[in-house]
Amino acid sequence: MKTVIKNGVLLDNQNSFKKADIEIEGKVITKIGENLATENCNVVDAGGLLITPGLVDLHVHLREPGGEHKETIASGTLAAARGGFTTVAAMPNTRPVPDTVENLEALNRKIEETAHVRVLPYASITIREAGKELTDFASLKQTGAFAFTDDGVGIQEAGMMLEAMKRAAAQDMAIVAHCEDNSLINKGSVHEGRFSKEQGINGIPSVCEAVHIARDILLAEAADCHYHVCHISTKESVRTVRDAKSAGIRVTAEVTPHHLLLCEDDIPGLDTNYKMNPPLRGREDRDALIEGLLDGTIDFIATDHAPHAAEEKAQGMQLAPFGIVGLETAFPLLYTELVKKGVITLKQLIDFMTIKPSESFSLPYGELKEGATADIVLIDLETEKEINAEEFASKGKNTPFNEKKCYGWPVMTIAEGKIAWEKGRVQG
Ligand SMILES: NC(=O)N[C@@H](CC(=O)O)C(=O)O
Ligand SMILES: [Zn+2]
Ligand SMILES: [Zn+2]
Numbered sequence: 003m004k005t006v007i008k009n010g011v012l013l014d015n016q017n018s019f020k021k022a023d024i025e026i027e028g029k030v031i032t033k034i035g036e037n038l039a040t041e042n043c044n045v046v047d048a049g050g051l052l053i054t055p056g057l058v059d060l061h062v063h064l065r066e067p068g069g070e071h072k073e074t075i076a077s078g079t080l081a082a083a084r085g086g087f088t089t090v091a092a093m094p095n096t097r098p099v100p101d102t103v104e105n106l107e108a109l110n111r112k113i114e115e116t117a118h119v120r121v122l123p124y125a126s127i128t129i130r131e132a133g134k135e136l137t138d139f140a141s142l143k144q145t146g147a148f149a150f151t152d153d154g155v156g157i158q159e160a161g162m163m164l165e166a167m168k169r170a171a172a173q174d175m176a177i178v179a180h181c182e183d184n185s186l187i188n189k190g191s192v193h194e195g196r197f198s199k200e201q202g203i204n205g206i207p208s209v210c211e212a213v214h215i216a217r218d219i220l221l222a223e224a225a226d227c228h229y230h231v232c233h234i235s236t237k238e239s240v241r242t243v244r245d246a247k248s249a250g251i252r253v254t255a256e257v258t259p260h261h262l263l264l265c266e267d268d269i270p271g272l273d274t275n276y277k278m279n280p281p282l283r284g285r286e287d288r289d290a291l292i293e294g295l296l297d298g299t300i301d302f303i304a305t306d307h308a309p310h311a312a313e314e315k316a317q318g319m320q321l322a323p324f325g326i327v328g329l330e331t332a333f334p335l336l337y338t339e340l341v342k343k344g345v346i347t348l349k350q351l352i353d354f355m356t357i358k359p360s361e362s363f364s365l366p367y368g369e370l371k372e373g374a375t376a377d378i379v380l381i382d383l384e385t386e387k388e389i390n391a392e393e394f395a396s397k398g399k400n401t402p403f404n405e406k407k408c409y410g411w412p413v414m415t416i417a418e419g420k421i422a423w424e425k426g427r428v429q430g
Pocket of ligand 3 (some may be wrong): 063153154308
């Protein structure tokens with residue numbers, strides 16, 4: 003049976019918001035227009051709600067296999083659906099790592115059986131993400147790898163990275179990089195700056211990130227490879243990517259909501275919900291990230307959803323693992339802090355979370371149009387509600403934004419034509 007979503011507010015071809023209906027049949031959007039017929043159709047009343055394409059998050063940690071106490075594919079993708087995401091790309095820092103066809107096939111089966119939304123699995127660049135031996139890109143691509151990354155650690159050797167890029171380019175695949183030079187980490191748990199000095203704790207200097215980005219950009223140019231920078235965090239990194247783009251090098255970059263919204267000045271004390279990698283940087287870095295997003299240097303937003311168990315996060319600033327959750331708060335936070343405050347427009351925010359990531363990786367998602375896959379979110383822009391980590395579908399409650407009041411809450415997420423999550427409906 004067809005479904006018609008009535009009276010939602012969506013962007014039209016002229017990029018202005020207006021009321022329209024959407025007809026879905028099976029997995030596909032079959033019609034978009036005013037006053038669509040509803041005879042013999044399921045009707046969803048979206049009266050006044052914003053309708054956007056399903057959000058796309060190309061950087062999430064679902065933790066399965068091996069880290070099921072932190073998150074599972076089921077819990078993480080339900081969190082994704084609650085956050086309005088219909089496509090997520092899963093990072094490979096799991097145990098085992100998807101570094102062989104066998105491991106990736108097992109992961110694919112688990113996704114097939116348990117995911118609430120589309121999951122695109124990354125495969126690793128090196129065996130066990132150990133940085134010593136490259137994986138077999140051709141067979142991993144055949145098995146459905148979305149791209150290659152060793153997220154969680156940087157690739158330390160330039161020679162290894164160059165070879166990886168050449169092989170990825172030969173397969174027309176991207177290298178997605180966590181940029182961190184181990185010799186510059188300085189055993190830090192926060193950014194090296196005002197906060198680390200005040201607290202008398204070790205800091206990770208900005209150069210630890212940008213030195214890899216600069217190196218990799220030169221390597222990507224030499225290898226003619228699509229090179230993507232994960233969670234960009236410093237002003238030097240933004241400048242380096244900007245220069246590379248103007249030189250015509252194939253580089254893209256993502257930024258997280260937390261790096262756009264917070265800086266070291268916002269860390270209230272030694273609270274591990276403010277510990278993530280890369281760390282919250284200085285105020286000028288945060289400003290440079292916004293500027294980079296607005297001028298196209300940074301291509302899109304990704305959450306780096308990184309759930310950890312409460313006991314793990316309770317070990318203190320030095321010992322707690324890096325990472326915070328993001329899937330269930332990204333859109334409301336960014337809408338409230340950036341759109342409502344006039345920093346970016348609603349259309350820009352939607353683009354940064356839908357079409358921009360899709361285009362960066364040539365994915366056929368992120369657009370509401372006839373013939374497109376029916377990945378759709380209904381969002382309430384009017385109701386103000388506090389973030390409540392206890393309500394998260396994610397097993398991870400580690401967020402620095404708990405109790406923050408936001409607008410822009412998803413109320414229904416449709417993935418491939420099916421309701422993946424709906425506000426008020428009990429779902430496990
Ligand atoms: N971002 C983080 O702070 N942590 C990530 C790893 C990563 O994204 O580098 C994790 O896996 O927990
Ligand atoms: Zn990372
Ligand atoms: Zn990550």
